[in-house]
Amino acid sequence: MVLGCFFRLCTTKVNINMHHTDLHRLGRSRLKRLSNTISDKSYHKSRQNACSIQCQHKSVLKINSLTASACINFLIAQAKCLLETETVDQSSDCCIRMNEKVAELESTVFSNDTKALWVFAYGSLCWLPGFQFHKAVTGHVKGYNRRFWQGNTTHRGTEDKPGRVATLVEDPVGSVHGLAFAISGEAAIPYLSKRECELGGYISQFTDFHPAKGQPFKVLLYVATIKNPLWLGDGKVKDIARQVTESRGPSGHNVEYVVRLANFMREHFPEHPDHHLFELEKDVLAIVGEKNMCLSKLMGTGQGCVKFVKKDHSASNANNDQNNPERVDSFEHTTRVPEKTLRCSCRDELPVQVGGSVTSTGGVAVHFTLLNLGLGLGFKCTDYALYFFIFQSGETITTRP
Numbered sequence: 001m002v003l004g005c006f007f008r009l010c011t012t013k014v015n016i017n018m019h020h021t022d023l024h025r026l027g028r029s030r031l032k033r034l035s036n037t038i039s040d041k042s043y044h045k046s047r048q049n050a051c052s053i054q055c056q057h058k059s060v061l062k063i064n065s066l067t068a069s070a071c072i073n074f075l076i077a078q079a080k081c082l083l084e085t086e087t088v089d090q091s092s093d094c095c096i097r098m099n100e101k102v103a104e105l106e107s108t109v110f111s112n113d114t115k116a117l118w119v120f121a122y123g124s125l126c127w128l129p130g131f132q133f134h135k136a137v138t139g140h141v142k143g144y145n146r147r148f149w150q151g152n153t154t155h156r157g158t159e160d161k162p163g164r165v166a167t168l169v170e171d172p173v174g175s176v177h178g179l180a181f182a183i184s185g186e187a188a189i190p191y192l193s194k195r196e197c198e199l200g201g202y203i204s205q206f207t208d209f210h211p212a213k214g215q216p217f218k219v220l221l222y223v224a225t226i227k228n229p230l231w232l233g234d235g236k237v238k239d240i241a242r243q244v245t246e247s248r249g250p251s252g253h254n255v256e257y258v259v260r261l262a263n264f265m266r267e268h269f270p271e272h273p274d275h276h277l278f279e280l281e282k283d284v285l286a287i288v289g290e291k292n293m294c295l296s297k298l299m300g301t302g303q304g305c306v307k308f309v310k311k312d313h314s315a316s317n318a319n320n321d322q323n324n325p326e327r328v329d330s331f332e333h334t335t336r337v338p339e340k341t342l343r344c345s346c347r348d349e350l351p352v353q354v355g356g357s358v359t360s361t362g363g364v365a366v367h368f369t370l371l372n373l374g375l376g377l378g379f380k381c382t383d384y385a386l387y388f389f390i391f392q393s394g395e396t397i398t399t400r401p
């Protein structure tokens, strides 16, 4: 069965002609038969120097359609980024570079036991992911330190008064703790590309993630490097703190960003203090006090923020095959999911679970699990498609508030 997706890359924009219903139709058959090994079958240099890559599945793999669409959109984002940086007469190089991306993605997604595309969160993504995911685990990446050396004019600052947000700076002996999300759904990658790359100046790259328990696996991380126009670089922590207390953007005050991240790190990684972050938070709160600013106002309403709790695996671990240990320290959404959106969790709770959700791409889905099989019926407002899907037992289908 061919998972056909065809996208023509032109020098100015990327069009995708992906058959949504195909994805869901493919999702209807057992997910295991779904393949998304993507390899470029052919590319050609056209008059417009466009580079078109036809993707066709190469082998049967056990992954689900949500991951497939996340992967396809990741490739599209990569191709768009490549084309924007490559001069137009290098479209053949662009396609060769795309092949490398395809191979990297293939090894990344299929080398982990969840057959998912994982994203590492170390800044606002820890408390404001904003995209659909079906697993979240704690852990760390090596070779970096977290630093507030990236400027921001689209979320926590303005052009006149840029704020400061987190990025990773390379350090051979450094490590940064955070969350890895197994993302799902076609909206996740375009959302992250816009939020992180287009609006934030970050670039995406793969690195190894070391979960609290289990083998390392590849994650996609978004990092702002010295080359991006918003880079502010090193500075005295007190000066950075002053800048933070004077910056506010469309997503809220810069103080909220620092304090929420510090709270997240204290709660989930008490044994791995981030001294740069905690010193910055201390100086920020000192200035807030000196200037008699109202912290609760600076912290905003918390709309969209999520709080993670460690999932209690004791019950399910008891009857788990020791050879197939659950990834412990995994997290699950807590009750910050709005009332109208029920969570459907298929994990060993009741034999029958009914759930409803508004999907992140503007669809409405009713889903229920019967024993270990997840069935769902949904209507996607975006392309007026009625779709039916099944999902593997054990996945927690949650919808971002």
Ligand SMILES: N[C@@H](CCC(=O)N[C@@H](CS)C(=O)NCC(=O)O)C(=O)O
Binding pocket: 120, 121, 122, 123, 124, 125, 126, 128, 152, 155, 156, 165, 166, 167, 195, 196, 199, 200, 201, 202, 221, 222, 223, 251, 257
């Ligand atoms: N990529 C980092 C940093 C992401 C980040 O903080 N991005 C900022 C600036 S582009 C953002 O999205 N902020 C949203 C907000 O401040 O509410 C992460 O994994 O969390």
